[in-house]
Amino acid sequence: MSRKQGESIAQRVANTRAGRAESPPAPAPAPELSPPGVQHCWYDGPYGRQAALLLEWRQRAGTWSGRIAVSVPEGDGWALVELWVEAGMLAQPGSAAHPGEAPPERAPGGAPQQRGRDSNPR
Template structure:
């Protein structure tokens, strides 16, 4: 077309133009992680931990945890392990 004029179809349908003029929807919020703070009772005393999940076994409930342990040389390491529920305490 002469003079830079465009046809209506060059811009899309009315629905397409309306959709482009609306602000984008924000993404949905992610589901909260099932991770909880807890305390692990062990040889070093009561230590902070993260409880990652539960599993019921023949011997009762076990919690999957991440927590610090003191190594023989006195340094601290972080371990992930399943512990019986009687070694776990809820954090306030």
């Protein structure tokens, strides 16, 4: 830090404070973006039962399907793929739910929402 010739410490402090008062306020921090609602599931596919991430549900023509991310063997390693599969190929971890049952609805934020008996899509 350099000192201008003939400027006292008090003058330097006053000039620094004046400079801070003139500078624009710091921008507000950007809002934190939350990741989409994702949940663990089991996928019964060509390589047996595998852990997968359930990204979203959709219903078309009365049939439910889930978009998942799952790893598959590729050459000497593994590849991560994203695909749509029928609800019957998915199961919730730790639940006694039959894999063919209708999936739970997703709330707007992506969190699972419990479905009542009367709202079963079948």
